Amino acid sequence: MSQNLPPDVVLKVDDLSVVYRTDRGDVKATANVSFELRNGEALALIGESGSGKTTISLALIRKLPRNAVITSGQILYQRNQEVQDVLKLSNRQLREFRWNECAMVFQGAQNAFNPVLNIRKQFEDTAQAHGWTDKAAVRKRALSLLQLVRLDPERVYDAYPHELSGCMKQRTLLALGVLLSPQIVILDEPTTALDILTQRAIIDVLNDMQRQLDFSIIFISHDLSLAAELADHVATVYAGEIIELGGVNDIFYRSLHPYTHGLLTSVPTLDHAQDLLQSIPGSPPNLITPPEGCKFHPRCAFADDICRKENPALTDDVGAHLAACWHKDRLLESRKARA
Amino acid sequence: MSSPIIELKHVYRSFKTGREIVPVLQDINISVNRLEFLCLVGESGCGKTTTGKIICGLLPTSQGIVEFEGADIASLRGDNQRRFRRSVQIIHQDPYASLNPTQTVSEMLSYPLIRHKLAPHRRGVLQRVRELLDLVDLTPVEDFIDKYPHQLSGGQRQRISIARALTTEPSVIVADESVSMVDVSIRIGLLQMMMDLRDRLDVTIVFITHDLALAKYFAWDGRIGVMYLGRLVEIGRTQQIIRDPQHPYTKVLLSAIPDPDPEKTRSKQHIQLRSEDIRRLTELPPGCSFHPRCPWYVDGVCDKEVPELSVPFQSEFDVEVACIPLERGAELALHDA
Missing domain, CATH: 3.40.50.300 (P-loop containing nucleotide triphosphate hydrolases)
Structure with a gap:
């Protein structure tokens, strides 16, 4: 292999673009996306519905719908200093890659289990499909994982899905996700549609799991609070592009992109003071005919001629904190003026 | 008014x-x-x-x-x-x-x-x-x-x-x-x-x-x-409830919600429930329906009597709470988690 990755990088996505072919035209769902995922880190992809965050994650495990075409890019995956391009894997290699190397926990745990099989059978089937046939060993591993997600392992292992509550199913699903010790776990909206107290339980379990098992997380969410709580790095996705990427504190306290900033000022908090909120005017663009230049410019207060003509690249003027905006200095200045 | x-x-x-x-x-x-x-x-x-x-x-x-x-x-x-x-x-x-x-x-x-x-x-x-x-x-x-x-x-x-x-x-x-x-x-x-x-x-x-x-x-x-679970457990001025919730359920809720602020949300103290199971409406427990999960549960009281909305004992606040220990003026004491 010609590619070399730093030893702690498990995944490097480079210039990834995905297009959905539809009757109405090509939907540019993901455009020139690049990012790295390090060992043991949690990366949050935040964005609104239709921003392309799920498309990015489906591309990572090559589970895109049939009408999707990957038009550019590479996805480099590293284990034990061996690097492979996920986009070049054969079908057989892909089957190995999925779940063994990179597992995905989909949104809506209610529907993820087969209702006519008990949990034990679903753990065993998963293991067997990946060449692990020793049922006693599977059981041992499964029970320890169910314990880790704070369930009563013996009871849950022999239960049918309908016997478990939504929270228990979600936790069982997390345990199943890491059954084969993948290096990467992708979580799609892991707490959406769950009750507040259930969300808290899931967040606590995820924190525990990450502390005790060695894996990296990519999680997709529209919930900024969840990113604040769980992520090490945050990528803001807008109209199919990563428009800002940085450490969680960089993003939340020193955002450089007007869209990220706008999202942050439109989320109510539980502070004891009154929130002064402002929503972003307009609505996200149509991705069949996205606007020219910066895709955010029709909604942006700073937009001028260059924004309307040229799309800014994701660049790093400030350390490892990247933003795709022609006017990064504007937010910096306004922050300085306030300080 | x-x-x-x-x-x-x-x-x-x-x-x-x-x-x-x-x-x-x-x-x-x-x-x-x-x-x-x-x-x-x-x-x-x-x-x-x-x-x-x-x-x-x-x-x-x-x-x-x-x-x-x-x-x-x-x-x-x-x-x-x-x-x-x-x-x-x-x-x-x-x-x-x-x-x-x-x-x-x-x-x-x-x-x-x-x-x-x-x-x-x-x-x-x-x-x-x-x-x-x-x-x-x-x-x-x-x-x-x-x-x-x-x-x-x-x-x-x-x-x-x-x-x-x-x-x-x-x-x-x-x-x-x-x-x-x-x-x-x-x-x-x-x-x-x-x-x-x-x-x-x-x-x-x-x-x-x-x-x-x-x-x-x-x-x-x-x-x-x-x-x-089908009952109003606390009602009052918003600013009061956010600043100083009275009912155990409201306290637990407020402590559980993540904040869109990394430092604040990671240092937040979460109140642990006694049990995570939510009772089904057809199997409501006797007494206060929150008591099986309530960290401030008082044995022999909360599992016997159904609380009604009332102003907590000697409270200066404009809130009503459905919690018998609060009504009687008890200080809530956490059970050991």
């Missing part, structure tokens, strides 16, 4: 499903004051939507009465009933399901105007439709008036739902999770518009949500009522 516009008195509601009878609401007492911001919050299944439907008269109560301007709505007939129907409107949660896909915006908004004879003639109806679209900021009106729902974004659809609720010039609107389905970046705009409409049109809005932060924003100068 003026007399309440809507008052729920000892309202019970249960539903029959097969052999079971599910008690969805138990002994709900709420007064909605004219022009106040009132939020009902709670997790799914707590009965907040049922309460909203009962307020609008869309569901009858199983027991108890609902009064609109002092009159029992079940006894209203003829003109009085029509006036109540016009005066109290609801905005549903899902703008994808609540608009008829085969009707244009203009058809949807004209129908109630014609049905209730609120505009004199065709031109008058059209004129009113344009005013309504203008009110909900769907301008230029020409761009929207002949559109079908599928041609509109989620936020725009929800504005149509709001405009439709406004057609009958209501004095009360129940907004049931009305911004939950729209994206974060446009949610606040919708909310601000609704708060604005209250001032411009004198409508009282009862806002129902599962999101306490949203409730805080909407009802900052109003009140929040917290529901749990």
Whole structure:
């Protein structure tokens, strides 16, 4: 292999673009996306519905719908200093890659289990499909994982899905996700549609799991609070592009992109003071005919001629904190003026 | 304070499903004051939507009465009933399901105007439709008036739902999770518009949500009522409840919610529940329905008596709480987790 990755990088996505072919035209769902995922880190992809965050994650495990075409890019995956391009894997290699190397926990745990099989059978089937046939060993591993997600392992292992509550199913699903010790776990909206107290339980379990098992997380969410709580790095996705990427504190306290900033000022908090909120005017663009230049410019207060003509690249003027905006200095200045 | 516009008195509601009878609401007492911001919050299944439907008269109560301007709505007939129907409107949660896909915006908004004879003639109806679209900021009106729902974004659809609720010039609107389905970046705009409409049109809005932060924003100068398993467990001034919640359930909720601020949310103290299981409505425990999970549970009290809403003993606060130890003036002491 010609590619070399730093030893702690498990995944490097480079210039990834995905297009959905539809009757109405090509939907540019993901455009020139690049990012790295390090060992043991949690990366949050935040964005609104239709921003392309799920498309990015489906591309990572090559589970895109049939009408999707990957038009550019590479996805480099590293284990034990061996690097492979996920986009070049054969079908057989892909089957190995999925779940063994990179597992995905989909949104809506209610529907993820087969209702006519008990949990034990679903753990065993998963293991067997990946060449692990020793049922006693599977059981041992499964029970320890169910314990880790704070369930009563013996009871849950022999239960049918309908016997478990939504929270228990979600936790069982997390345990199943890491059954084969993948290096990467992708979580799609892991707490959406769950009750507040259930969300808290899931967040606590995820924190525990990450502390005790060695894996990296990519999680997709529209919930900024969840990113604040769980992520090490945050990528803001807008109209199919990563428009800002940085450490969680960089993003939340020193955002450089007007869209990220706008999202942050439109989320109510539980502070004891009154929130002064402002929503972003307009609505996200149509991705069949996205606007020219910066895709955010029709909604942006700073937009001028260059924004309307040229799309800014994701660049790093400030350390490892990247933003795709022609006017990064504007937010910096306004922050300085306030300080 | 003026007399309440809507008052729920000892309202019970249960539903029959097969052999079971599910008690969805138990002994709900709420007064909605004219022009106040009132939020009902709670997790799914707590009965907040049922309460909203009962307020609008869309569901009858199983027991108890609902009064609109002092009159029992079940006894209203003829003109009085029509006036109540016009005066109290609801905005549903899902703008994808609540608009008829085969009707244009203009058809949807004209129908109630014609049905209730609120505009004199065709031109008058059209004129009113344009005013309504203008009110909900769907301008230029020409761009929207002949559109079908599928041609509109989620936020725009929800504005149509709001405009439709406004057609009958209501004095009360129940907004049931009305911004939950729209994206974060446009949610606040919708909310601000609704708060604005209250001032411009004198409508009282009862806002129902599962999101306490949203409730805080909407009802900052109003009140929040917290529901749990079919009962109201705490109700009072929003700022008071956010700053210093009294009921154990409210305390637990507030401590569990993540904040959009990394440092704050990671250093937050979470109160541990005694049990994570949520009881089914058909298997409610005796006594306080929160007691199996409550970290402040008092043996022999909470599992025996059903608490009623009351002002905590010697409290200087303007809140009512349904918790027997608090009512008796006990300091809440955490069980060892």
